Amino acid sequence: MHARIRTLALAALALSAVTTTACKKKPVVVPVPTPVVTPPFNQDSANAAEAARRAAAEAAAKAAAEKAAAEAAARMAAAVAAAKAQFATPVYFDYDMSNIRDDQRATLEAKLPIFAANPDMRIRVAGHTDNRGSDEYNLALGQRRAAEVKQYLIARGIAADRIDVVSFGEERPAVALDNEDAWGKNRRGEFEIIAGANPFKLPR
Amino acid sequence: MPFRSLRARGVPCPCLLTVVVALCLCPFPVVAQDTIPTGVRVGLTYDPSTRPGVFVTAVAGELGDSVRAILARDLDFSDRLTVVSADAGSPPSGRFNYELYTKLGASAIVQASVTRQGSLHVAVHDVAAKRVLNVADFAFNGAAPLSPGWRMAVHRASDEVERWITSTRGIAATRIAFVRDQRLWLVDSDGANLTPVGVGGIALSPAWHPTARYLAYASMADDGTHIVVRDLQTGQSRRMPRLGGSNITPVFSPDGGTLVYSAGDDGTDLYAVSAFGGGDAPRRVTFGRGSPTSSPTFSPDGRKLAYISGRLGHPEVYITDADGTNAELLTEAPSGDRPYRSFPDWSPDGRTVAFTSQEGPNYQVMVISMRDRRIKQLTGDARNEDPSWAPDSRHVVFTSTRSGAKQLWVLDTESGRTRQLTRGAGVARMAAWSPRLEQP
Numbered sequence: 001m002h003a004r005i006r007t008l009a010l011a012a013l014a015l016s017a018v019t020t021t022a023c024k025k026k027p028v029v030v031p032v033p034t035p036v037v038t039p040p041f042n043q044d045s046a047n048a049a050e051a052a053r054r055a056a057a058e059a060a061a062k063a064a065a066e067k068a069a070a071e072a073a074a075r076m077a078a079a080v081a082a083a084k085a086q087f088a089t090p091v092y093f094d095y096d097m098s099n100i101r102d103d104q105r106a107t108l109e110a111k112l113p114i115f116a117a118n119p120d121m122r123i124r125v126a127g128h129t130d131n132r133g134s135d136e137y138n139l140a141l142g143q144r145r146a147a148e149v150k151q152y153l154i155a156r157g158i159a160a161d162r163i164d165v166v167s168f169g170e171e172r173p174a175v176a177l178d179n180e181d182a183w184g185k186n187r188r189g190e191f192e193i194i195a196g197a198n199p200f201k202l203p204r
Numbered sequence: 205m206p207f208r209s210l211r212a213r214g215v216p217c218p219c220l221l222t223v224v225v226a227l228c229l230c231p232f233p234v235v236a237q238d239t240i241p242t243g244v245r246v247g248l249t250y251d252p253s254t255r256p257g258v259f260v261t262a263v264a265g266e267l268g269d270s271v272r273a274i275l276a277r278d279l280d281f282s283d284r285l286t287v288v289s290a291d292a293g294s295p296p297s298g299r300f301n302y303e304l305y306t307k308l309g310a311s312a313i314v315q316a317s318v319t320r321q322g323s324l325h326v327a328v329h330d331v332a333a334k335r336v337l338n339v340a341d342f343a344f345n346g347a348a349p350l351s352p353g354w355r356m357a358v359h360r361a362s363d364e365v366e367r368w369i370t371s372t373r374g375i376a377a378t379r380i381a382f383v384r385d386q387r388l389w390l391v392d393s394d395g396a397n398l399t400p401v402g403v404g405g406i407a408l409s410p411a412w413h414p415t416a417r418y419l420a421y422a423s424m425a426d427d428g429t430h431i432v433v434r435d436l437q438t439g440q441s442r443r444m445p446r447l448g449g450s451n452i453t454p455v456f457s458p459d460g461g462t463l464v465y466s467a468g469d470d471g472t473d474l475y476a477v478s479a480f481g482g483g484d485a486p487r488r489v490t491f492g493r494g495s496p497t498s499s500p501t502f503s504p505d506g507r508k509l510a511y512i513s514g515r516l517g518h519p520e521v522y523i524t525d526a527d528g529t530n531a532e533l534l535t536e537a538p539s540g541d542r543p544y545r546s547f548p549d550w551s552p553d554g555r556t557v558a559f560t561s562q563e564g565p566n567y568q569v570m571v572i573s574m575r576d577r578r579i580k581q582l583t584g585d586a587r588n589e590d591p592s593w594a595p596d597s598r599h600v601v602f603t604s605t606r607s608g609a610k611q612l613w614v615l616d617t618e619s620g621r622t623r624q625l626t627r628g629a630g631v632a633r634m635a636a637w638s639p640r641l642e643q644p
Contacts, residue, residue, distance in 0.1 A: 096518060096544065098496075124427070133567075134546030134560060134589065135633060136409055137512050137519050139422070139429065139452045140472045140496030144514070147449075147470045147494070165469060166428040167450040171386060171406060 080200050087114050090174075090188040091149060096133065098144040100152050108152055111191065113203030115158050120196030124164040125149045128190065130183035131170040142167030149189040164194065255286040256369060259310035262292035265318050267349050271358055275314060277394055278362030278376035281623065283599070283616040285312075285369065302334045312337070312369050316361070322346065326361045328368050338368045343643070352397045356641060359393070363640070375594045377641045380601050380625065381410035381419055382612055383634040388421060391612075393594075393637075395625050403434060403441065409499075410636045413456045413479075420444075420454035420463055420479075431465050433479065447475055447486055453498045457526075458506040464489060466498045466511075473497050474511060476526070489528045501550045501557070502526070510534060510548040510557050521548045521559050521572075535559065535572060535579070547590045551597040558582075558591035558600055569602050571617065582617055591615075592637045601625060601635040 091104040100108065115121060127142030127149075146165035154160050175182040193200075260276045262268060272292060280287045288310045296315060305313055313329040323341045330337040342361040347353030356377055363374035378393045381401070388401035388410055401407075406424035413419070416436075423432045423443075430451045431444035444451070447467035454465040456479060463479040466472045471494035477486045490497050495515040502509055510523045516533075520543070524531035534557065535545045544562035551558065556571040561581075567589045569582045582591075586606040593600055594614075604613045612625040612632045626632040 096514075133544055133562075134499070134512065134519065136453045136499045136590075137496060137514070137546045139408070139450060140466060140498040140512070141514065143450045143468065143472050144470075144494070144496045151470075164427075165449060166426075167452075168424065171408070171424060 076202075079202055083114060083202055084193070084200060087111050087193065088191050090190050092184060093145055093187040093189070095130070095183070095187065096141070098127075098141060098148045100148055105152075108149070109156070111153075112156055112158070115153075115162070117201040117203040118197045121193060122162045122164070122195040124166060124192045124194050126172075126190045126192065127165070127167045128172060128174070128186055128188050129170045130186040131173065131178070132183065135170060139167050139169035139171075142169045145187075145189055255284060256311040257286045257288045257309040258312045258314055258365075258369065259288040259290070259305055259308060260292070260314045261316070262295045263316050263318070264295040267318055268295070270350060271316055271318065271324065274355060274358045274394070275316060275362050275365070278359055278374060279314070279366065281376065281394060281614075282362075282366050282370075282374050283619055283621055284366060284372065284374075300329060300334075302329070302331050305329075305331045314365055324357060324361050326365060328365055340364060345643075352392070352399075355392065355396060360641075360643070372596065373640070375596045375599060375637075375640070378595060379416075379638045379641065380592075380612065381412065381636045381638065382626070382632055383408055383410065384626070384632045385630040386424075388419070389632075391626060393614075395627075398626070401434065401436075402439070403432070407432075409453045409634055411455045412636055412638045414458055414460045414639055416638045416641050418456075420456060420465075422452045422454065422465075431463070433463070445477055445486060447477075453500065455500045455502060458502055458504055464500045464502075464509065466500070468497075470494045471496055474500050474509065489526065490522075490524060490531065491528070499547055501548050503550050504552050504554045508550075510550055512546050512548065518544055520545050521557065523557075534577070535561070536577075549592050549600075551593045552595055553597035555597065558593060560589040560591065569600065569615070582615060582620075588613075590634060592635045594637045595640050599637075601637050603633045603635065 089107050089110070091100065091107050094101060125146040127144065127146035129138040129142050143165065146167055150160070150163045150165050153163060170186070173182070173186045174188065175185045258279055260272050260279070263271045276287050279285045286309070288308050290308055295317070300313065311331050313331060315327045315329065317325045319325050319341065323343045325339070325341050327339045328337045329335070342357050342364070344354050344357045347357065359376035362376040366372065366374035376393055379390050380393065381388060381390055383389070386406040386408070388403055388407045389398060390401060391398045401419065403421070403423070408422045408424060410419050410421045418433050418435055420431060420433045422429050428450055430446050431454045432441050433444060434441045444463060444465070449467055449469040449472065451465055451467045452472070454463055456463055461479055462476050464474055464476045467475050471492050473492050474489040474497055475486045476489055478484065489509065490511065490513065492513050492515050495513055496519070497511060497513045500509050500511040507526055508523055509526055510521055512519045513522050520533055521535040522531055523534045546560045548557050548559045554574065556573055558569060558571045560567050561570045563581070566587045568584060569588045569591045570579050571582060572579045582600070583602070583604070586604055588602055588604045588606070591600040591602040598618055599614055599616055601612055601614050603610050606613070607624060610631045610633050611627065612635050613622050614625050615622045
């Protein structure tokens with residue numbers, strides 16, 4: 001019984017409330033709520049979106065990584081180029097002499113770590129002369145200069161079979177001029193890597 | 205020997221003076237001044253008191269002027285004859301007026317004609333004896349007029365004429381191999397017919413085979429230098445065995461069977477190898493203990509070699525028996541000196557070795573007598589080096605900077621007269637004078 005009475009009371013209250021409101025205001029057209037069309041759920045689209053989002057993130061990460069790698073590669077290339085330039089630095093000789101000058105030893109010493117880092121590397125040492133003296137004797141003298149360089153490197157532990165020697169005499173001047181400065185630059189031993197250093201490894 | 209008396213007599217008659225004046229107008233090429241003063245020189249005539257005068261008559265036909273010009277120039281370049289340069293007139297016919305030629309200062313008359321059979325007919329007259337001394341025909345062998353082969357036939361005639369008159373054969377029919385801009389070239393002894401030898405890459409140090417058919421040279425590439433023998437007839441080249449290190453400065457033995465060149469990884473030494481394959485293994489000739497060695501040259505009997513060695517710390521000329529024994533210093537340096545001597549070339553008569561010596565800031569061509577080891581300086585103007593003997597053991601071709609860039613010059617070692625052989629752009633060097641070129 002109690003329950004029924006309570007229900008009725010609530011209904012009456014509700015009714016009065018409605019009536020009261022209706023009396024106070026103009027009748028309002030209750031707006032038709034915009035129908036919310038819930039699309040049918042599409043798993044494929046979801047996957048695609050997720051993939052796109054992930055791809056973008058990955059691309060960004062990759063670009064960053066690539067940029068970093070490129071920078072590292074550039075740094076490495078620069079270091080390799082510097083090391084190769086270091087290796088290619090000629091040694092210079094006195095007029096009509098083939099012995100290694102004291103001031104040229106450091107140039108040769110600096111090449112030793114590169115030999116160590118590239119154990120399969122083979123090189124060619126080319127002896128050159130200035131254009132004074134006999135063209136023909138200069139071919140022999142250039143050979144002697146290259147041989148002195150080779151002997152120095154052997155004495156510092158480099159295997160003999162890693163070093164070829166050739167002479168160009170006065171036929172390939174570094175500076176094609178006729179003065180003391182040019183002569184000094186032309187009396188030289190040059191270094192060329194001919195095998196076993198690709199990739200070129202930097203000394204530690 | 206009818207001409208011996210002529211040469212001994214030699215004092216020019218007064219009328220020669222008028223001839224000498226006429227020389228200035230002559231059509232022959234201007235001759236370069238030599239550097240060693242050896243008396244008065246006027247135009248083409250060189251010391252006329254010691255050389256028989258020769259008159260080359262006009263030559264008939266379209267090619268006559270060329271024939272006469274080549275003959276006269278060859279005889280002039282011989283430095284043994286004085287070419288009497290007067291108006292050639294017309295080709296002689298009938299009996300010679302020998303008295304007239306005596307007045308011109310001519311001891312001999314060279315009379316040439318081009319035959320219908322395609323050869324050069326040459327007669328030489330002995331003016332004093334008033335008769336023909338000798339006659340011969342020189343075949344053109346079908347060579348086109350003025351072609352290299354045609355010119356060489358005229359050169360052969362010149363050389364025979366010189367032999368008839370002086371009893372020494374001339375050197376006109378020769379060529380000089382040399383290096384210009386690191387390529388091989390050939391030029392005739394009179395400077396004509398400059399021809400590249402078509403070999404690729406850098407080529408150095410040409411050397412003639414005694415038959416003049418082959419040239420050996422050093423071919424330089426990035427990986428080193430090796431020796432090549434080229435057949436000038438077929439154009440085929442053959443690489444010689446690659447010995448250790450740089451293989452440089454080849455020379456053929458006088459018998460043509462052996463090639464000696466410098467090779468070695470440490471220093472360089474001379475090695476003898478069979479020139480045309482087969483034969484013994486390469487044989488080491490010098491033992492320089494790691495010093496530089498180069499530029500061998502054989503004595504004409506093939507028993508000895510001269511070469512450069514730096515074993516004393518500076519280059520000097522040494523000689524050795526061809527088997528490697530009895531090596532000795534040839535050009536002994538004054539004590540305290542630090543000289544530089546190089547590029548020996550043994551004369552074909554065996555009597556001297558020409559070489560290059562540093563004298564002050566420059567280099568000069570010298571000869572050392574193999575009899576008493578006396579040294580004589582042959583040049584003195586600018587830088588002169590790398591002498592190579594002509595087959596007459598009297599002329600040398602060498603490199604000189606006297607006209608600016610390095611060019612080849614020819615020096616008569618008897619008179620000191622020089623002439624410029626090469627001209628034009630580029631640096632000419634490493635000359636090698638061929639043997640006499642025999643009939644092909």
